[in-house]
Amino acid sequence: MTNDQEFEHYLRVRRTEIETALEAGLPTPPACPALIADAMRYSLLAGGKRLRPILTLAAAESVNVRNDPGRDLTGSPSAMPAACAVELIHTYSLIHDDLPSMDDDDVRRGRPTAHVVYGDAVAILAGDALLTHAFEVLARPEAEETPPRLARRLRAIARLAGAAGAAGMVGGQVLDVEATGNLTIVGNGRAAPETGHEALREIHERKTGALIGAAAAIGAILAGADHPTVAAIDAYSTHLGLAFQIVDDILDVEGSVADLGKTTGKDAVAGKPTYPAVHGVARSRALATNAAAAARDALAEANLGGRLGEIADWVVSRRQ
Numbered sequence: 001m002t003n004d005q006e007f008e009h010y011l012r013v014r015r016t017e018i019e020t021a022l023e024a025g026l027p028t029p030p031a032c033p034a035l036i037a038d039a040m041r042y043s044l045l046a047g048g049k050r051l052r053p054i055l056t057l058a059a060a061e062s063v064n065v066r067n068d069p070g071r072d073l074t075g076s077p078s079a080m081p082a083a084c085a086v087e088l089i090h091t092y093s094l095i096h097d098d099l100p101s102m103d104d105d106d107v108r109r110g111r112p113t114a115h116v117v118y119g120d121a122v123a124i125l126a127g128d129a130l131l132t133h134a135f136e137v138l139a140r141p142e143a144e145e146t147p148p149r150l151a152r153r154l155r156a157i158a159r160l161a162g163a164a165g166a167a168g169m170v171g172g173q174v175l176d177v178e179a180t181g182n183l184t185i186v187g188n189g190r191a192a193p194e195t196g197h198e199a200l201r202e203i204h205e206r207k208t209g210a211l212i213g214a215a216a217a218i219g220a221i222l223a224g225a226d227h228p229t230v231a232a233i234d235a236y237s238t239h240l241g242l243a244f245q246i247v248d249d250i251l252d253v254e255g256s257v258a259d260l261g262k263t264t265g266k267d268a269v270a271g272k273p274t275y276p277a278v279h280g281v282a283r284s285r286a287l288a289t290n291a292a293a294a295a296r297d298a299l300a301e302a303n304l305g306g307r308l309g310e311i312a313d314w315v316v317s318r319r320q
Helices: 003-025 033-044 052-066 076-095 113-118 122-137 145-166 169-179 197-222 227-252 266-270 275-279 281-301 308-317
Strands: none
Touching: 003 076, 003 122, 003 308, 033 076, 033 113, 033 122, 052 076, 052 197, 052 308, 076 122, 076 169, 076 197, 076 275, 113 122, 113 308, 122 145, 145 169, 145 197, 169 197, 169 275, 197 227, 197 275, 227 275, 227 281, 266 281, 275 281
C-alpha cells in the first residue's frame, strides 16, 4: 500500500467512525418530535469530507503520539465527542448558509438543501437544534472524570463556543453579507485592490478558519497538550484554514456540481469577495500552496507528526 493509499484508508476509517458516532448520538422520538429528528439527520448524515472532525481526532492523535512515541495508536476515542460537536456545528452553519435569506442554495452534498425539503422554518430550527446539541454532546461528563480532564473539557467548550459565535464564524458570515455585491470590478473580471486582501482574509479567517482552528485545538487540548503545543496547533490550523478557503474559492470557479455536490459559480454572480476575484486563479493556487507549506512548518517547529501534515497536503490537492 502506497503512502497515498494508506492515507486514503485512514480518512475512510475515520469518516466511518465519525458517521457511526454522529448517528448514534442524535436525539430520537419520543425525546423530540419526529420532524425535527428527521430534519437533523437529513443534513448531518448526508456525507461530506468530515475535514473538521477528522482534524479533531488527528490533532489528539498527534499529541498522544508525541507524548508516547511507542504507542500503537488506533485512534483517540476520548476526542470523538468533540469531533462530533464540531461536525454538528459545521452542519448547522451549512443549513443556515443555504437559506434564501443568505446564499440561497438549492443543492448541498449532492442533494436538495434542508430548506427545499423541509421549508425555511424547519430548516432554521434543525440548524438551531444541531448547534445546541453540539454543546450537549461536549458537555457530557466522562465516566470517572478527573479534575484535570474536566478542566480540559471546559477549555474545549469555551474554545469551540468562541469560534462559532460573533467573534468567529457568525461574525465572518456578517462580514461576508456586508461585502457581497460591493466588489469593485476592474479588468479581466478581477476585483480592485481596494476591495482588500486584508478584509478578504478577515472574512475567511472568521467564517471558515475559526471553526477549523477550534477543531484542531480542542483535539489537542483534550489530549493534554500544553499551551505552547496548542499555540503551534493554532498556527498550523490558521494556515490550513486559509489554504482550505482558497481552494474552495477556486473550486467554485473551476469545479462541477457533480464533483462538489453543490452549486458552482454563484460567488461570482453574487459579487462575493473571493481569492480568485481579488488575485486571479493562478496567484490563488500559489497562495494556497504557500499556506499549506506554512502549516507544515508550524508542525515541524513543535515536533508534531501524525496525520496533520498529510491533511494539509490533502486540503490543497482536493478536487471536491
